[in-house]
Amino acid sequence: MMKKAVELVLLLLLLFFTPHIMGKRYSPPGKPTLTRCRSPEKETFTCWWEPGSDGGLPTTHALYYRKESSERVYECPDYHTAGENSCFFNKNDTSIWVNYNITVVATNTLGSAFSDPVDVDVVYIVKPNPPEKQTVTIMEDKGWPFLRVSWEPPQKADTRSGWITLIYELRVKLEEENEWEMHLAGHQKTFNIFSLRSGGKYLVEVRCKPDHGFWSEWSSTSYIKVPDYFHREKSVWILLTIFSAFIFLILTWLLHMNSRSLKNCILPPVPGPKIKGFDNQLLKNGKSDEIFSALMVSNFPPTTSSNYEDLLVEYLEVYVPVEQELMQEESKDLHGGCLKCERSTSDSDSGRGSCDSHTLLMDKCGETKEEGRHTDRASSRMLTEAQRHQKGWEKDTLTYAHGDMVSPDMSNGRVKTWPSVFSPLPQYSSNPLDKQSSLEMAKQHCLSTSSCLTQPGHSTKEALGPSNWDFCLGNKQPHLLHPQTQVGRQLQAHSEVNISNIGRKQAPAGLQSPALRSTEYVEVQRVNEEDLVLLQPVVSGCGRIEGYPQMPKGKDYSKVKGVDSDNMLLLQREVMEEDWCPGVDQEINGGTGNCYTSSTVNTTQKPTACIHTAMPVQGDMALAMNGYVDTATMCTLPTC
């Protein structure tokens, strides 16, 4: 019995207390929070709050505010207009540019909770209503439609008196698209939208914002359908296609009709040689003798001059008369075939070009002319000749490895730079170090071939403007023997090497020396004790080398390096300067008997040996009529 009573009591107690322990617990309310305050027109505003937990008991909320610089606390005048958990401040209670300090208090029987205070300045919480009375119409501009959107500001916002300034923004999109296209409209209340897709259905919305405030919500959507104007576009395309097809047909027809002339225009035919007295057919037939005989001048080269003392000049007077001589000189070719060129005046299309043509054989070189008398100073001409000569050599199945020689602009016959000597041998690279060896080689070649190509030296800007001639003696020197290649090649190589050597050095100097030596052709006739050396080309067809016996001015060409069997003398010139004289400067002007190579040559040349110079002019035609050598000034090959 007692137990039962105790149990009952315990049970009752449990029943009594469990609601308290496990059931609802009342507590003071949780802290509310003011979520936002907004003013639609800068005249009234509303604040909303979020209540906290109510603690299980009925809770009331109250909003209290204080205006700035005043301690008086007011309570919210209107809790209902704006809905649940809100407070509406009407016009009378709203002051602009006044800081409101607002607090919400939640109260229940157990206590109250204050929210964090919030400072509000009505000016900065303006969020207007969306624009109203929005209309969208289609208008046409020269046949192309566009949309005109117009609207009104929200009713409450007083833009008329300037109390609020609103700016608007609208957005457009096609019904099937996802992306809106935004347009800022500024203060205006209309807007035009162009570039419509024909037949498309568009959606348009507008919103507004005060100059310092928040964007309103988007207005309600307006729908508009653009009428079709597709057919107009299509017809235009059709017309365009037809027109272009027509044009295309016409063009094709024109092309077809003029195909030939067009071909001539775009790919002009290569001109053939046009040398006076030169018969192409004869050449093709292969009888070289006949060909060149037609070009030969009987009197040339003058071999009858017995008085070669005339020829022995201390110096060569070289002056450049004028273009004529230049042209004449240019036309000269070392080959016999070039003799014609020499005579011919500049031919517009084949002047020197013909001389340069490969049809001229090497061993048909023209006779060398005496050089002494020539007053042509154009070294460029000589250069040209040399080049032509070279090219003639080239014809002789020479393979030229074009060194990095200066490529002369021979195109117009004026070799401004040292002729781009094609080094016939592969080793004739542009390596200046090779020079010596190459020269030696060349020398060998010269010796072997006994026909040398005197290359016009390219005078530099030196006042003397000597043109340096390279020429190699066509004497075979045993000690200088090198593998002999073809005569022409050797000579070519030699001369080319010389030229190259010279030219290389001279090229940077800008070989445009006006005071060039005349293209004078020297023929070595004989040797005498006065160191007159007669050089004979070993092989006919090479240019003869004529050299001066001696440079009176300190140039010592009297040293004979060697003689070959064919009475070819290899003269060696004393090295006067440290640098090699690529050419014997025959032009004794002023008596500087040094190598009148280009100054640059002098300066840039490495000290090498002297060059052998084939000297003086001989009158007789001891040499066969081979390729002559232009030796205005002779440059000694650096063989020392």
Added chain:
Amino acid sequence: CLSAVLLLSLLSLGVSSQPITDGQRLFSIAVSRVQHLHLLAQRLFSDFESSLQTEEQRQLNKIFLQDFCNSDYIISPIDKHETQRSSVLKLLSISYRLVESWEFPSRSLSGGSAPRNQISPKLSELKTGILLLIKASEDGAELFPDSSALQLPPYGNYYQSLSADESLRRTYELLACFKKDMHKVETYLTVAKCRLSPEANCTL
């Protein structure tokens, strides 16, 4: 009789239109200038606020309860009703005084490098413009003699009296007050401008 009335009204419109258009142009210029100043002030203020730590921000919020702007002595309309009740001249003069009150303190506005230096000369220009507007309107000359005497005392001493550790608060208040005053001037000028223009949508 009717035609005479019509003629007269047209003439009066014609006569009055000229100063109105000039005034409108000047107003537009003044309004745009003050708008620019207000934007500057807003930018300064937001920069300053973002440079603060959150703790400091909370403190400042509390401090700002005791609002005290240097321009508080200038009585100005604080709602639309009052503003619309005020005459154009009154609005202009209040604007003038507000702008003038900031000429000196704006030099000490901190917040970035360049904006601070631009503000003072801009205020001077604006002040000149408002003066022009005042003179252009009627009864302009009467207001000025007394207004000049009021400028100096309040703010000059106020801001210098604060101690060093309150410089943060002072800067905050300075920037906030400046921003508010600029907006006030902007509103007054806009309202005055719209009041003068005959067309309805004057804010365009």
